[in-house]
Amino acid sequence: MPAVGDAIVVEGLVKRYGDRDVVAGLDLTVREGEVLAFLGRNGAGKTTTTEILEGYRTRDAGTVSVLGEDPAEAGSAWRAKLGIVLQESQPLGALTVRETLRLYAAYFPHPRPVDEVIGLVGLAEQAGQRAGRLSGGQKRRLDVGIALIGRPELVFLDEPTTGFDPDARRQFWDVIQGLRELGTTVFLTTHYMDEAQVLADRVAVLRDGKVAALGTPAELQALRGGVEIRFELPPGVAAADLPVLSAAPDLAGGAVRVETGAPTHDLAVLCGWAEARGIELGNLTVERPTLEDVFLAIAGDHAEAEA
Amino acid sequence: MRMLAEQVRADLIAFARRPETLFFTVFLPVIFLVLFEAIFGDIEVSAGSDYALTQSTLQVPAFMAMGIVSACFVSLAITMVNRRETGLFKRVRGTPAPAWLLIAGQGVTSLMIGITMVVVMLLVGRIAYGVEVSVDRVPWLVLSVLIGAAVFSCLGMALASITPSSEAGPPLANLLVLPLYFVSGVFVPVASLPDWLSSAASVFPIAPFVKIITWPYDPAAPDIPWSSVLLLAAWGVLGLIVAARFFRWLPRRG
Numbered sequence: 405m406p407a408v409g410d411a412i413v414v415e416g417l418v419k420r421y422g423d424r425d426v427v428a429g430l431d432l433t434v435r436e437g438e439v440l441a442f443l444g445r446n447g448a449g450k451t452t453t454t455e456i457l458e459g460y461r462t463r464d465a466g467t468v469s470v471l472g473e474d475p476a477e478a479g480s481a482w483r484a485k486l487g488i489v490l491q492e493s494q495p496l497g498a499l500t501v502r503e504t505l506r507l508y509a510a511y512f513p514h515p516r517p518v519d520e521v522i523g524l525v526g527l528a529e530q531a532g533q534r535a536g537r538l539s540g541g542q543k544r545r546l547d548v549g550i551a552l553i554g555r556p557e558l559v560f561l562d563e564p565t566t567g568f569d570p571d572a573r574r575q576f577w578d579v580i581q582g583l584r585e586l587g588t589t590v591f592l593t594t595h596y597m598d599e600a601q602v603l604a605d606r607v608a609v610l611r612d613g614k615v616a617a618l619g620t621p622a623e624l625q626a627l628r629g630g631v632e633i634r635f636e637l638p639p640g641v642a643a644a645d646l647p648v649l650s651a652a653p654d655l656a657g658g659a660v661r662v663e664t665g666a667p668t669h670d671l672a673v674l675c676g677w678a679e680a681r682g683i684e685l686g687n688l689t690v691e692r693p694t695l696e697d698v699f700l701a702i703a704g705d706h707a708e709a710e711a
Numbered sequence: 712m713r714m715l716a717e718q719v720r721a722d723l724i725a726f727a728r729r730p731e732t733l734f735f736t737v738f739l740p741v742i743f744l745v746l747f748e749a750i751f752g753d754i755e756v757s758a759g760s761d762y763a764l765t766q767s768t769l770q771v772p773a774f775m776a777m778g779i780v781s782a783c784f785v786s787l788a789i790t791m792v793n794r795r796e797t798g799l800f801k802r803v804r805g806t807p808a809p810a811w812l813l814i815a816g817q818g819v820t821s822l823m824i825g826i827t828m829v830v831v832m833l834l835v836g837r838i839a840y841g842v843e844v845s846v847d848r849v850p851w852l853v854l855s856v857l858i859g860a861a862v863f864s865c866l867g868m869a870l871a872s873i874t875p876s877s878e879a880g881p882p883l884a885n886l887l888v889l890p891l892y893f894v895s896g897v898f899v900p901v902a903s904l905p906d907w908l909s910s911a912a913s914v915f916p917i918a919p920f921v922k923i924i925t926w927p928y929d930p931a932a933p934d935i936p937w938s939s940v941l942l943l944a945a946w947g948v949l950g951l952i953v954a955a956r957f958f959r960w961l962p963r964r965g
Contacts, residue, residue, distance in 0.1 A: 458805060460961070480807035488805035494797040498728035499721060510717035511808040534728075554806065 410469075411436045411558050411589040412457060417466035419452050419613075426452045428613035430466070436557075439580065439590040441600035444610030445703050450593050451491060453610070454562055457591070458488055471558055484513055487551030487559040489544075491566075491593075497536025501527050501546055504535055505553055512554030525549040525579055541572030548579060558589045565599060577602055597696040607695070609702045617702045621695050628693040628701060631667040633674070635660055636686035647677040659687075714808065718816030719823070726790075726820060736786040737778075737828060744774040744832055747898070748840055756900055764931060766900060771836035772852075772925045773897045778828030779856060779924075780917060783821040783863035784870070785884040791817060791871035792880040796962045804960045814868065821867070822860045829856050848927035851935065855924040862916060862943050865950030872957035888917070896921040916946040 412434035419427040427449045434440045444450045455461045456468060459475035459482075468475055473482045495504050502518060509515035516524075522531050525545040530538060535546060544564055551559055561580075565573045573596075580603050583590055594600055600607050601621050609617040609624070617624055637643065637658045646653060646660070649670045654661040664670045667690060678685050726732060752767035794800055794813070803813060836842035844852055870887070874880050892898050894912035901909050901918070912918045919939035926932050 460801070460804070480809060483805065484807040486805065488802075490798060490802060490805070492798055494799065495802075496721065496725045496794075496799065498725040503721060503724060507717055507721040508806065510714045511803070511806040511812075513807070550802070 409436050410434065411438075411471060412591065413467075413469045414453075414457070415467045417453065417456065417468060418464045419449070419456060419461070420464045425613055427456070427463075430610075430614055432608055432615050432618070434589060434591060436589055437584075437587050438605040439584055439592060439603050441604035441607045442591060442593045442610065443595075443597075443600060443607060443699055443703070448610040448703065449613040450610055451562060454560055454591070454593055458486070458560055459483070484554055485557045487548075487554065487556030487588075489547050489551045489559070489561045489564055491562040495535040495543070495546060495550070498534060500532050500534050501538070501549075502531045504546060505549055508550045508553045514555055515553050516555055518553070521549045521553050524552060524582060526575055539572075541568050541576070544568070544572075545576065545579065548576075552583070556588060558591065559583060560591045560593075562593045563595060564592070565594070565596065573599070597694065597699055601695050609699060611702065611704050616704075617698075624698045624702075625692055625695060628698045630663065630665040630692075632691050632693065633662045633664060633667065633670060633689070634691075635674075635688040638678075638683045638685065641683070647673050649673060714812060715815055715819070718812055719819045722816050722820040723823065726786075726824065732786055732789075736781050736824065740774050740778040740781055740828060741831060741835065743777065743898075744770060744835065745839075747774070752840065754900075756902060764929060767840050768836075768842045768928055769896075769900065769925055771832055771840070771842045772928045773921055775829045775832050775856070776859065776917065776921045776924050777892060777897050778832060779825040779859045780863050780888055780920070782825040782828060783818075783860045784867040785881075785888060786824070787817055787821045787864055787867035788870040788874065788884050789880040791868065792874045793877050795871070795959060796877040798962055800960045801962065818864045818868075821864055822857075825860050826856065842928070844927050845930070852924070852927040855920075855927070858940065858943060859920045859924060862920070862947035862950070865947045865954060866916065867950075868954035869950040869952075869957075872954050872959065875963060891915055891917040894918075896925070914942075916943055919943045 410433050412432065414430055414432040417427050417430040418425060430449070430453060442450055442454070452461065456463050457470050457475055459470075459478060462476055470478070471482065471485050475482075499507065501522065505518045505521055509518055519531075522528055525548050527542060527545055527549065530542055535543065538546060548561070548564065551561075565576050568576065577599070580590060580592070590603075592600075592603060604621060606618065606620055607624055608615050617627065619627075637655070637660050643653070643655055643660075649662055649664065650666045651662055651664045651670075654663075662670060671690065674685070747770050748767055751770070752765060754766040756764050756766055756769060800813060833844075870884060871880075874883055891912065894904060894908050895901070895915065895918035897917065901912075904912070909918075919936070919942045922936050922939045923943070926936055
C-alpha cells in the first residue's frame, strides 16, 4: 500500500514480451516532490516500465500505484495530474508554439496560462514560430511545456535531452530545477550520468528488468569502495618500498592506484613517507569514482546494446 | 464543447497551412470542375425527357461529391494515419482529453472543409455556368452533403485504422477513390459506361453518393433515390465497425 507522501509505488512489476521478461519483478518507490533519475542501458526495461506507469501499456504481474491509482484503470481525472514527455513525439508542425500550448491547455481542467508556460520553458522569443521550424532543443522544450500546461503533480520525462548541445542541456536543467521548486515530482529517464548527478535527489539503476541499485548520487558513489589515490612510482623506488596502506596498491607500468576506504589515513602515511625521503609524487590525484563509473559497474556489460 | 472548438480550430489551422493538402484536397476538385465544364459541358444527357439537361449541370454536383470524398475520406484518412504514426495520438492519450475528441475534431474539420468546397462549387456552377438548383430541392442537397460527409468520414476512419504506415496513406487512399471517380459518374457520365461496369461500380459508395447529390439538380430524375441512401448508410455502418475494431492510439513502431 502506498504511504502518504509516495507518488509512485511499484511492487513486483513484470512485463513479458514473448518468453522474455523485459521487466522482471521491479520494485520502486518515488516520493512526492523528489526528482528520481531512472537509469539503465538500452533494453534494460526503462521505457517499458515508464509506459506502464503512464498507463500506455498493460502489465503481466505486480502492483502499481501512481498518485494513488492503478494506471491500467485510471481515467481522465488521473491523467489531468500528470505531465508526460515521450521519448519521441512530434507536435503539429504547422501550429505555432503558442497555438500548440493553447490547444493542450484546452484538454486540462485547470491549465496554467499559456504565456506562463512559454516563460517556464524559455520559448518567449519563439512563441509565434511554427513548431516544425524549431530546433531540436526548442522542440523538446515545447514538449516539456505541453507536459506542464495542466499543472501536473507528477512529470514523466523520457530521455528529454537526447541530441541536445551542451547549452541546450543546461537550459533544460534549469527548467527541471524550476519544476522541483514548484514541488513537482519528476520521473526522469536518462542516459546521461551528469544529468542524473545534477538533477536527481535519488537514482535508480535498472538492470535486466529490476532495480539493481537505488539511492542518492552520493550513496551510489559510496557503493564503489570509496576513493581512488593515483600517483606515479618515483624513479628508483620499487613497489615493495611503498609504505603499508589500508588497501593493496594496483600497479600498471609505473602507475600506482589504490582504492581505499580510508583516504585520509592512507594519504597521511603516503605523504609522510614521501616527505621523509624527499620524493615528489608525480601526478598525485585523489578522486571519488564518478556516478558514471558506478553506473557502468552496476548496469552490467552490455556495451554492444549501447550502439 | 470548448475543447472540441479548440481542437477544430487547431485542425483547421494545421490543414490550411499545408500547401500540398490544400491543393490536392480543395483546389484540385474545383480545377477539375472548371476543366470538365470546358471540355464536356455541352454534351446532352437528357435523353427522352422534356428538359434540356446538359453534362454541364450534372458535373456540378458530381464534383461536389468529389470534394466531399476528398475532404472526408482521402484527406481525413491521411491526416489520421500521420498523426497516429508520428506519436501525436499517443501524446494526447497522455492528457485528460477524451478518446472521441481527436475523432470528432477531425470529423468536424473535414465536414467544414467539405461544406466550403460545396459552397464554392455551388457558386462557381451558378455564376460561371448558370447551373441552378430549384429551391424546393435545396434541403435535399444539404441532406445529401451531410449524409455523404458522415459516411465518407466513417470510411476514412476505417481506412486510417487499417493503414499500416504514414507512407502507405496517400497511395492507398487514392488507389481506392481514383478508379471509382471514373466509373461512378464523377469524371464520366454513368450512362456512357458499359452496363457491367456501371452495375459493378454501383455497389461501391461513390456511385450512390453521386446519385443522391445529383438528384436535386436533375428535374427529370424520378423519385428520391432511397435505395442509394440505404446502400450509402450501409457503407457508413461498415466503416464504423472496421474503424472501431482496428483503431489504434499508438504508432505501429512503439
